[in-house]
Each structure stands twice: as structure tokens, then as C-alpha cells.
Amino acid sequence: MALKKYKTVKASSLIETIVAMIVLVLVFLFSVMIVNNVMQTASLGAKTKATLKMYELLAETKQYKTYTSENIAYENFTIDKQVGAKPGNEALLILAFELKDEKGLVIGNVKEEVLAQ
Amino acid sequence: MIRASALFIVLVVSFVVGAITSSIVFATFYYRLEVADLLIYKKLNTNLNSAVAELKVMSEESIVDSLVWDLYDEGQDSVSVKVSPWGIFEIAQVSAFSNNKKIQKSFLFGYTLAKESNAALHLGDSDRGLRVSGKTTVVGDCYLPQGVVKVANIDGSFYQGPSKLVDGLVIKSSKVPIKLNPTIVHYLDDLLAAKSENYSFTETDTSAFVHSFSKDTYFIEYSQAQLQSLTRMKGNIVLYSNKPISLTTTMRLEDVIVVAPSVIVPENYKAALQIICTDSIVVKENATLLYPSALVLVKNKSTMPLAYISLNKGSEVRGVICAYSKFVNEENVIVNIYKGATVHGQVFSNANVNCQGVIKGGIITNKLLLKTNVSINENCLLDAEVNVSKRSPHFIGSKLLPVSKQRGIVKWL
Numbered sequence: 001m002a003l004k005k006y007k008t009v010k011a012s013s014l015i016e017t018i019v020a021m022i023v024l025v026l027v028f029l030f031s032v033m034i035v036n037n038v039m040q041t042a043s044l045g046a047k048t049k050a051t052l053k054m055y056e057l058l059a060e061t062k063q064y065k066t067y068t069s070e071n072i073a074y075e076n077f078t079i080d081k082q083v084g085a086k087p088g089n090e091a092l093l094i095l096a097f098e099l100k101d102e103k104g105l106v107i108g109n110v111k112e113e114v115l116a117q
Numbered sequence: 118m119i120r121a122s123a124l125f126i127v128l129v130v131s132f133v134v135g136a137i138t139s140s141i142v143f144a145t146f147y148y149r150l151e152v153a154d155l156l157i158y159k160k161l162n163t164n165l166n167s168a169v170a171e172l173k174v175m176s177e178e179s180i181v182d183s184l185v186w187d188l189y190d191e192g193q194d195s196v197s198v199k200v201s202p203w204g205i206f207e208i209a210q211v212s213a214f215s216n217n218k219k220i221q222k223s224f225l226f227g228y229t230l231a232k233e234s235n236a237a238l239h240l241g242d243s244d245r246g247l248r249v250s251g252k253t254t255v256v257g258d259c260y261l262p263q264g265v266v267k268v269a270n271i272d273g274s275f276y277q278g279p280s281k282l283v284d285g286l287v288i289k290s291s292k293v294p295i296k297l298n299p300t301i302v303h304y305l306d307d308l309l310a311a312k313s314e315n316y317s318f319t320e321t322d323t324s325a326f327v328h329s330f331s332k333d334t335y336f337i338e339y340s341q342a343q344l345q346s347l348t349r350m351k352g353n354i355v356l357y358s359n360k361p362i363s364l365t366t367t368m369r370l371e372d373v374i375v376v377a378p379s380v381i382v383p384e385n386y387k388a389a390l391q392i393i394c395t396d397s398i399v400v401k402e403n404a405t406l407l408y409p410s411a412l413v414l415v416k417n418k419s420t421m422p423l424a425y426i427s428l429n430k431g432s433e434v435r436g437v438i439c440a441y442s443k444f445v446n447e448e449n450v451i452v453n454i455y456k457g458a459t460v461h462g463q464v465f466s467n468a469n470v471n472c473q474g475v476i477k478g479g480i481i482t483n484k485l486l487l488k489t490n491v492s493i494n495e496n497c498l499l500d501a502e503v504n505v506s507k508r509s510p511h512f513i514g515s516k517l518l519p520v521s522k523q524r525g526i527v528k529w530l
Contacts, residue, residue: 111167
């Protein structure tokens with residue numbers, strides 16, 4: 001009689017439990033895929049930061065007129081800066097920047113023409 | 118009673134997890150899209166800067182009305198330039214584009230001065246050299262008749278200036294007078310006659326408006342009564358009047374061109390504009406015309422009396438003053454720079470300049486004609502200052518006068 005005072009819970013059937021487990025597994029699989037995707041996006045963020053650094057370096061080069069070729073190494077990437085006269089127009093210089101990852105692969109570039117004097 | 122219903126609970130949890138993850142997916146998608154756009158616009162901006170740099174050193178022959186090219190011949194960096202005259206300067210609209218994305222900038226450009234335009238004084242050849250009197254100062258190279266400069270007593274005033282009469286080289290004037298650029302002269306003639314078929318007048322009685330340089334020019338004809346109600350006008354606008362007009366201090370004009378037979382700039386007025394007239398331009402006391410302003414006087418009728426530009430005491434013009442007669446040996450044109458007036462830039466006249474004020478820049482004229490209360494003296498300066506070193510090193514002139522091949526940006530529009 002004392003047991004009757006507790007609430008009664010209707011148990012799930014075996015099929016219901018199995019379906020629920022399958023759905024849960026699918027949901028988790030899907031979540032893992034998304035997390036993976038987000039991680040890839042995080043690596044895109046690192047690439048974007050490096051690209052923005054390259055543009056920042058271009059702006060600095062123009063501001064201080066440091067028109068010399070150089071290779072600048074950062075923690076996860078390097079920027080190769082090349083300065084040369086524009087073919088057929090000596091009055092112009094081409095500032096060419098190449099962004100390379102840790103493996104040396106080119107992941108971005110930018111060029112800009114400036115007056116030689 | 119609580120139902121165990123595991124499937125139902127799992128579905129609810131899955132829905133919530135699904136909603137969260139799909140919002141993450143969308144956020145990531147738009148983030149990547151925005152980053153891609155940012156990088157494209159950054160690249161377009163560098164291409165735009167490159168196009169501006171190329172335009173600065175491009176040969177005159179290469180510049181046509183509209184030009185499209187690939188910067189590095191890689192098929193990825195397309196830019197275009199559209200050039201059109203704007204008063205004595207020119208306007209360039211430079212665009213960089215990639216697929217459906219495009220950025221554009223407009224600017225007024227001119228040219229750095231050629232050696233002969235960069236002189237303090239450039240007088241026409243005659244038998245009378247330069248004579249200086251009073252507290253006159255001349256700093257900069259000078260092209261003088263006979264290559265001569267000496268002191269003189271004018272109206273009882275002795276020379277009290279620096280021991281060096283000319284602080285710079287003195288070069289003998291050439292017998293060949295300085296020629297104005299025929300393209301700009303032709304454009305100014307067209308503006309004054311308003312005869313080109315391109316000039317269709319816009320009907321408006323608006324008292325204030327701004328018109329972008331990326332659109333076609335507005336040619337507006339205003340009566341003096343309409344002008345009185347005008348409060349603000351900025352941009353790609355040519356303001357016409359076939360009668361003499363007086364500007365008012367309540368009228369804020371910026372970058373516009375004013376074309377009329379005569380224009381009076383009132384006292385204490387401040388603006389940056391170009392005024393093109395046939396009869397006279399008077400800048401009254403304490404008026405300031407900011408860079409890049411231009412006062413252009415074109416005497417195009419030989420029967421007309423004296424045509425003149427006058428700058429009164431306390432007035433200041435930063436830019437170019439140009440007065441010329443279209444008739445050879447015509448001397449009824451004069452630029453009067455009275456005592457207390459200042460010009461920061463360039464003064465040109467193919468006839469006469471009466472200079473008693475301060476020129477932070479140079480004068481190119483056939484003759485200096487000093488008019489005092491008691492006398493008229495040729496090629497004389499009395500209590501004047503002509504100092505080319507006080508002109509800003511960033512000053513950019515018009516190709517109406519001799520200039521170098523190097524272009525420069527006068528103003529971003």
C-alpha cells in the first residue's frame with residue numbers, strides 16, 4: 001500500500017528505446033560534422049588574419065616608402081615582398097606581396113603600383 | 118503521471134540541437150561571405166590606387182576620354198579611367214571592378230609646374246627691365262627683360278627691401294611669349310559661349326543641391342533673383358548667367374564653375390570655386406577663395422573696354438588667376454592685386470599685372486603695370502612681395518600654363 005503513494009512511470013518499449021538511440025546517434029554525428037566545419041572556419045580566420053596582415057604591410061610600405069624586397073617570417077606564415085620597376089614604365093614600381101603558409105604554399109597575394117619617386 | 122516516452126524526449130532534444138547547429142552553420146556561412154567580400158574590396162582598392170598611380174605618369178597621348186585596361190595583364194585586375202575637363206583643371210573618375218563588384222573614386226587633377234611656370238617673375242621681353250622700390254621682396258628665379266633688375270625711386274619712395282634685389286637666378290626673358298594650352302582655351306571658349314551640343318541646361322529653381330561628379334554635369338542658368346535665394350551648391354554644376362552677377366555671403370558654393378560676363382565676390386565671402394568671365398571679376402575686401410579656386414578672365418571681343426580682375430585689401434585667392442586677351446598685342450587686360458591682397462598660387466596675364474600685394478607663388482605676365490595715384494610705371498614693383506618659396510610644395514597647377522608631365526591630385530571629390 002505504501003508503494004502506491006509513489007508516482008508510476010510507464011516504461012518505453014524496446015523499439016521506442018532503439019529508435020531514440022539511433023536518433024541520438026544521428027544528432028551527435030551531425031553535431032560532430034558541424035563542429036568539424038566550425039574548426040575549419042577557425043583556420044579560415046587564421047588565413048584571413050594573415051591576409052589582412054599582408055595588406056597592413058602594404059600600407060606600411062607605402063607610408064614609409066620602404067621600397068626594398070624582403071621576406072618577413074611570422075609565427076604561422078611568411079610574407080614575401082618583392083619590389084621592382086613596372087616593365088615598360090620606369091616611373092612606376094610594382095609592390096608584390098606573396099603570403100605563404102608553414103608548408104611554403106602560396107595562400108594569397110596582392111600587387112600595387114606606386115610612383116618610383 | 119510522467120510518461121517515459123524516450124522517443125518524444127529525444128525528438129525534442131534533437132530539434133533544439135538542430136536549431137543551434139543550423140544557426141551556427143548560417144553564421145559561419147555569412148561570416149565567410151563577408152570575409153570574401155572584404156578581401157575582394159581590399160584588392161579592388163589596391164587596383165584603384167594602382168590605376169591612380171598609372172594615370173599620374175601616363176603620357177598625354179595615352180589619355181583619351183575613357184580608358185579600360187588590365188593592370189598586370191593577368192586578366193584579373195581590370196580598371197577604367199574617364200577623364201573630362203573641369204574649368205582649368207581636369208576630373209578623373211577611376212574605377213576598379215571584378216565580376217559584379219566595383220569601386221570608384223573621382224578627383225580633380227592638375228600638373229606640377231614646369232621650370233618657366235615655377236619662377237617668381239616671368240616677364241615678357243621688352244627694353245625695360247624690372248625696377249623695384251619701397252619694401253619690395255622678390256624670392257625665386259626671375260625671367261626679366263634684358264635680364265636686368267635695379268632699384269628705382271617711385272613716387273618718392275626709395276628701395277628699402279633686402280640687399281639682394283632678387284633672391285634667385287635672373288634669366289633674360291625669351292622673345293617667345295608663353296602660350297596657353299589650346300585644348301583648355303577651346304574648352305573655356307565653349308563654356309563661355311555655351312554652344313556645345315553637350316550643354317543641355319537643367320530647369321530648376323532649387324535653392325540648394327549637391328550633384329555628384331559620377332553623373333553628367335548640370336548646366337543651370339540662374340537669374341540674379343534666383344541667385345539671391347541660392348543657399349548651397351556643390352559638385353558637378355556649371356552655374357550660368359548671361360548678365361553680371363554678385364555672389365552673396367549666404368551662398369555656399371563648392372567645386373562649382375560660375376560663368377558670367379562679370380562676377381563680384383562679396384566681402385567676407387569664403388568658397389572654393391572657379392569663376393570664368395569675359396568682362397571683370399572683383400574680389401572684395403576680406404573675401405577668401407580656397408584652393409583649388411580659379412579666376413579666369415577671357416577677353417574675347419576686341420571692341421570691349423578694359424577687362425580686369427581686381428583683388429581688394431584683405432582678400433585672398435588660393436589657386437590660379439588667369440587673364441588673357443584673344444587678340445594679339447591687345448593690352449586692355451589687367452590683373453590688379455591691391456595692397457593687402459594675397460595670392461597663394463599662380464598669376465598669369467598675357468597683358469598686364471598691377472601687383473602691390475603679396476604673391477606666395479609666381480607671376481607670369483607680359484608687363485608689370487604699376488598704377489599709383491600719381492603715376493603709371495612699367496615693369497615696376499612697389500611694396501610688393503613675390504615669394505615662390507612660400508607657395509606650398511604640394512601646389513598643383515593647371516595645364517593651361519606650362520607644366521611638367523607629372524600629374525597630381527588637386528582634390529578628392
